[in-house]
Amino acid sequence: MGSFDVHKVNFYSPEVFSVQCMSVESDKKKLAIGRSNASIEIWDISHKPHVDRTLMCDSSIDGLAWHKGRLFSCSANGTVTEYDLQSLSPMYNKTVTSGSCWCIAVHNNSERLAAGTQDGYINIFEITDDGLTYDRLMDKQEGRISCIAWDITGEWLVTGSVNAIRVYSRRSGHAIHKLPTGQTETVVSSLAVTNDFTIISADSRGKLCFWDGNKGTNIANYQAIKTNALTVCLDETQTKVYCSGVDPVIVCYELVSMKSDISVECNKWIRSVQLVAHRVEVKSLIHFKGNLYSGGIDGYLCVSSYPPKLLVKYPPLISSSIALATDSRYVLLKYPSRLDIWYLADKHRYENKLAKLATIQYSKNDFVRCSAISPDGTWIVYSTEEKLKIFSLIMDTITGEPMIKKTSIQPVECDVSTQLAFSADSKYMWFATKNENTLVCLEMSHKFDLLTKHCIETSSHIKDLVHLLEVSKSNEYVVAADRQSNIIVYSEGKYYCTLPKYHCAPTCMKIHPITKNLVIAYADRKVVEYNIDNKKYTSYSEQLLLNPPKDLSHRSFPITSIAFDPSKKDSIILSDDNTICVLTHEEETSDKPEKKIKKVESKNKKYFVKTIQNYEHLVFFDFLNNEELVAVEVSPCSFVEKLPSVYKKKIFGMT
Numbered sequence: 001m002g003s004f005d006v007h008k009v010n011f012y013s014p015e016v017f018s019v020q021c022m023s024v025e026s027d028k029k030k031l032a033i034g035r036s037n038a039s040i041e042i043w044d045i046s047h048k049p050h051v052d053r054t055l056m057c058d059s060s061i062d063g064l065a066w067h068k069g070r071l072f073s074c075s076a077n078g079t080v081t082e083y084d085l086q087s088l089s090p091m092y093n094k095t096v097t098s099g100s101c102w103c104i105a106v107h108n109n110s111e112r113l114a115a116g117t118q119d120g121y122i123n124i125f126e127i128t129d130d131g132l133t134y135d136r137l138m139d140k141q142e143g144r145i146s147c148i149a150w151d152i153t154g155e156w157l158v159t160g161s162v163n164a165i166r167v168y169s170r171r172s173g174h175a176i177h178k179l180p181t182g183q184t185e186t187v188v189s190s191l192a193v194t195n196d197f198t199i200i201s202a203d204s205r206g207k208l209c210f211w212d213g214n215k216g217t218n219i220a221n222y223q224a225i226k227t228n229a230l231t232v233c234l235d236e237t238q239t240k241v242y243c244s245g246v247d248p249v250i251v252c253y254e255l256v257s258m259k260s261d262i263s264v265e266c267n268k269w270i271r272s273v274q275l276v277a278h279r280v281e282v283k284s285l286i287h288f289k290g291n292l293y294s295g296g297i298d299g300y301l302c303v304s305s306y307p308p309k310l311l312v313k314y315p316p317l318i319s320s321s322i323a324l325a326t327d328s329r330y331v332l333l334k335y336p337s338r339l340d341i342w343y344l345a346d347k348h349r350y351e352n353k354l355a356k357l358a359t360i361q362y363s364k365n366d367f368v369r370c371s372a373i374s375p376d377g378t379w380i381v382y383s384t385e386e387k388l389k390i391f392s393l394i395m396d397t398i399t400g401e402p403m404i405k406k407t408s409i410q411p412v413e414c415d416v417s418t419q420l421a422f423s424a425d426s427k428y429m430w431f432a433t434k435n436e437n438t439l440v441c442l443e444m445s446h447k448f449d450l451l452t453k454h455c456i457e458t459s460s461h462i463k464d465l466v467h468l469l470e471v472s473k474s475n476e477y478v479v480a481a482d483r484q485s486n487i488i489v490y491s492e493g494k495y496y497c498t499l500p501k502y503h504c505a506p507t508c509m510k511i512h513p514i515t516k517n518l519v520i521a522y523a524d525r526k527v528v529e530y531n532i533d534n535k536k537y538t539s540y541s542e543q544l545l546l547n548p549p550k551d552l553s554h555r556s557f558p559i560t561s562i563a564f565d566p567s568k569k570d571s572i573i574l575s576d577d578n579t580i581c582v583l584t585h586e587e588e589t590s591d592k593p594e595k596k597i598k599k600v601e602s603k604n605k606k607y608f609v610k611t612i613q614n615y616e617h618l619v620f621f622d623f624l625n626n627e628e629l630v631a632v633e634v635s636p637c638s639f640v641e642k643l644p645s646v647y648k649k650k651i652f653g654m655t
Helices: 539-546 636-641
Strands: 005-009 019-025 030-035 039-044 050-056 063-067 070-074 079-084 089-095 101-107 112-117 122-128 131-137 147-150 156-160 164-169 175-180 188-193 198-203 207-212 217-223 229-234 240-245 249-259 265-276 282-288 291-296 301-305 310-314 322-325 330-334 338-344 354-361 370-373 379-383 388-395 402-406 417-422 428-433 438-443 451-457 466-471 477-482 487-491 494-498 506-511 517-522 527-531 561-564 572-575 580-584 595-601 606-612 618-623 628-633
Touching: 019 063, 019 282, 019 291, 030 063, 039 070, 063 101, 070 101, 079 101, 079 131, 089 131, 112 147, 147 188, 156 188, 156 198, 164 188, 164 198, 198 229, 198 240, 207 229, 217 265, 240 282, 240 291, 322 370, 322 618, 330 370, 330 628, 338 379, 354 388, 354 402, 370 417, 379 417, 379 428, 417 466, 428 466, 438 477, 466 506, 477 506, 506 561, 527 539, 527 572, 539 606, 561 618, 572 618
Parallel strands: 005 628, 101 147, 188 229, 229 282
Antiparallel strands: 019 030, 030 039, 039 050, 063 070, 070 079, 079 089, 101 112, 112 122, 122 131, 147 156, 156 164, 164 175, 188 198, 198 207, 207 217, 229 240, 240 249, 249 265, 282 291, 291 301, 301 310, 322 330, 330 338, 338 354, 370 379, 379 388, 388 402, 417 428, 428 438, 438 451, 466 477, 477 487, 487 494, 506 517, 517 527, 561 572, 572 580, 580 606, 595 606, 618 628
């Protein structure tokens, strides 16, 4: 990698949305995360965790549950909702009795969904192929139901509320046990149930309590944390319990076998390790495949384990929130409520480093799924959940000030889009529709009579949402990739070829401007190079697959962007959240301490890996031209500034 001027944009500070609840789908290895902005992120956790897709909801997300690949949520508006993960929209809403719905739980074998409400009602629904069918209403209890859980058989239902835990019989609808939590007012916030029907509860006193669900008796109580405990979960072996809450320390209690004085073996829960992964309160914990997933007010998804000791923090950021207009030196920054266009100064003109040109405010309650800016900077496009919106950015000839003008004429094909891409000459814009499974190419005209050049039906090749879209520099090829690892190449509006299917989804891809080779990075950090003209992998790619460098493949974050060094045709630059990796055929030397060079040799080829680790939360990295780079990063301090005050603990020696 040669020497370049780097524009470091470090003032980008998107809003942080806290994690409200989580649920895992074990078969497909998907993690659903409900956030405070009423969105649901579906994370793929089969390899390097990354956001698979995002759903925007009409109301708050207070509980999530999976059933055989189907996702359900509940909200304070008193409904249970099932979602279409293909169209990214609600399929239907079921109203519960009565009031707000605060928690749901699914029992997969009996195909039942239980929902707890503000007024103490438990609604039981049967999950059918057509949706949710009302089954029955359990006996009303006093106060709000804050948490709910099934036993392994599906015959018993456990609820938590103020001052009590209740055990219900699903068949009779009656409560068979009422387990009081104490004399002081206590809110039971979270429940877990073991296979032998031990009930584990976390409450507002910070206590972790163990109960015998068969006898309705208390087994043990522990002061797990200093204040409100909000979440509890079991590991797969059901020998470890994790608990956390307003006091953000995550504590683990482990089931150990002990001998009493009379040599009788008994099991006891003993406090073991603890972890501080978050700055402020933790609202949800899930243990899956040896890893503990935690989320809370700070918005981070933290993945931890012990042993081996591991902690990786995935920030609440979307890598596709940045776009670069290379010809005009503009950078487009996407925020939840607006788009900002900034000008990157030219050092040859002795200008100021950065200047804000314009802002496009969204309409109220609009959720922008994707956005793009043309290379010449004259077109800004974004898609909401309702339509595609196209704007023109022009400079006033008199004042020299930038002006934003919305196009009034749009083709019929301007449907809601999941991905956008401009041609290198800014004459054409490609987009993938969310509902019609088509790729559309628009011919851009400043007369605002946008014409449809190509409209390609992709359902025979594309089987899922298109999340990656690339156009070659010569406009000869268009490549679309979906979440099921189908990667299709189109040429002149027609199907050209299909790449070999890999076992995990691609996270980014890019076409080399000179060689036309398509470079793809997958979720397991495998990198391939495909020659589109010859319809086969390059020899360089074969060597990478046979002998992948550990410095590239063993990192915790997925690769989110690809760039090509203009000075070296055989150089590939890959970046993730905090690292830049440079793959090249030629050996490079560097004396800088933050850079590491590793030589990897094979029988036929040799290549070199250089890693640069001096970034934090790098969301964009690409070349502006042959001499300049643009790096956009988000400072972790910007997240901390938006957080509420941390729970205060007394420190030894201080008052």
